Amino acid sequence: MPRFLHTADIHLDSPMCGLERYDGAPIDRLRSSTRRALKRMVELAIEQRVDFVLIAGDLYDGTWRDYNTGLFLRKTLEALIDAKIPVFIIAGNHDAQNKMTRSLSLPEGITMLDTDKPQTIPLSELDVMIHGQGFATAAVTQDLSARYPAPTGGCLNIGMLHTCVAGAEGHERYAPCSVEGLRAKGYDYWALGHIHLRHDVAGDPSIVFPGNLQGRHIRETGPKGCLIVDLEPGQEPRSTFHRLDVMRWEVCDLDASDLERPSDLLALVDQELHRLLDEEDDPDRLLAVRVRVLGASRWHEAFVADRARWINEIRAEGLSIDGDRLWIERVKLSTRPLLRASERDGDGPIDALMSLVDSYRSDDQALRDLGDRLADLRRKLPSEFTTGDDPLSLDDPDWLREMLDRAGPLLLHRLRAANEPHS
Structure with missing residues (x-):
């Protein structure tokens, strides 16, 4: 045989x-x-x-x-x-x-x-x-x-x-x-x-x-x-x-929707990264992890406002756990705003905006179509916007999804401001 x-x-x-x-x-x-x-x-x-x-x-x-x-x-x-x-x-x-x-x-x-x-x-x-x-x-x-x-x-x-x-x-x-x-x-x-x-x-x-x-x-x-x-x-x-691999790539998704306070995110990071390391049977294997923070969270604005700090807090958490066996490849803060009760009526502009953003986020083909529609705008932008460390990647659904996660809160903030009564 x-x-x-x-x-x-x-x-x-x-x-x-x-x-x-x-x-x-x-x-x-x-x-x-x-x-x-x-x-x-x-x-x-x-x-x-x-x-x-x-x-x-x-x-x-x-x-x-x-x-x-x-x-x-x-x-x-x-x-x-x-x-x-x-x-x-x-x-x-x-x-x-x-x-x-x-x-x-x-x-x-x-x-x-x-x-x-x-x-x-x-x-x-x-x-x-x-x-x-x-x-x-x-x-x-x-x-x-x-x-x-x-x-x-x-x-x-x-x-x-x-x-x-x-x-x-x-x-x-x-x-x-x-x-x-x-x-x-x-x-x-x-x-x-x-x-x-x-x-x-x-x-x-x-x-x-x-x-x-x-x-x-x-x-x-x-x-x-x-x-x-x-x-x-x-x-x-x-x-x-x-x-036979000597290093393993993994995506670690963290649900931030129930966090009592922003700092609780780090405890969640610690728990999940330890879990991934515990799954390894080879102490010499490197674990390369992309951390994605997801969910509708009351702390979304806090994370977006101080994005660099939270990304590096998560990187630091990985280093403190085991810098030789664990490398945080990238951190993506992809939480969504938590809608107020008055904004969940299903008919207003805020609900319409968030529904539109959610529909794009969950559909790779819709994101690619959006990228195609933005291609003409890309050609008109100065070169500093289309090259460098974080260039426009209109053909990458993950990149477009991240851009939606950044733009959505800005639009939401403007809509809320427009709907607030003026004194």
Whole structure:
């Protein structure tokens, strides 16, 4: 019964651009995280005595800045070669053949599959056939799997493919295919890459994204790693997730709606950050947290009026808990004003304003449409408003949502002032 390791989307030496904007960011630990996760993967493959390793695209984040990336990869994978564990790799959209301007020859035992046509590699001693094709260009829009060969009888057949599988929300439609099309090939397992969220697309046969090996930013939250798969003829594959990340990204949402006083927010921060740290079983793993303060709060105006202070109070709380294991990536004060009883009649301008703001906040597409309508205004603004540390990001729903959270209270204050009786 063959056993193999399935991974994808390693993005080795991803530059993680923009880290310098984060005051106090552990830049060296962040930028070395993909290398350290790859080392853990190699150690796991040897420990688990796998027969081979599959890397389903985006081993690299793009062409190398220098040859150190290729040298590091060769040195790291030498341990697999010494253990007689072959490695099979397909190129993805980030490391497509036409994007890689630097390269090094691969030692025996490491195979990069063809990019111009599907390639089949037999592992005769295991009765396994590996089928796959990498990306020749960064934007492959045809279904590569359509040309994969029929399965080889008497063998276990594994397909490797970097794909969106008929379009996954938030991902480019590269090498689109369908579950029905993959099933029709008659393979025993599909080792996919491209989607960074680990999940089983389908069973019978197993069509699986392992997720990426190491999260690189706040949109890649939760544990990351790879799959160890046991494949047996006539049986459903048994796969086990193994965590390999050296840092974990998380969003910590705090509800400020019931705070008795503003300072109670810090106790809430302390409680939730301790909870996240207690979930970790590896004392060396870095936890990168975005803190979002939410809810309709009577203290909303206080938080907005002294935004910088409260953001840094929360950062300081994280440092005092464990500055070596915990980094507050960003703090977003996104509370809403608490409407007065007289403003909740449903007919007045204040209620209409808050209803409109809430409708935008909860709908990413509505926010994108709003960004499109503001694009012309953006072009007319001076450059200092559109560049720098906090530029206008009209295509980012999170940025637009934050701007609504800032503008809403200002409009509310003006409406309240207009409705107050004049003495």
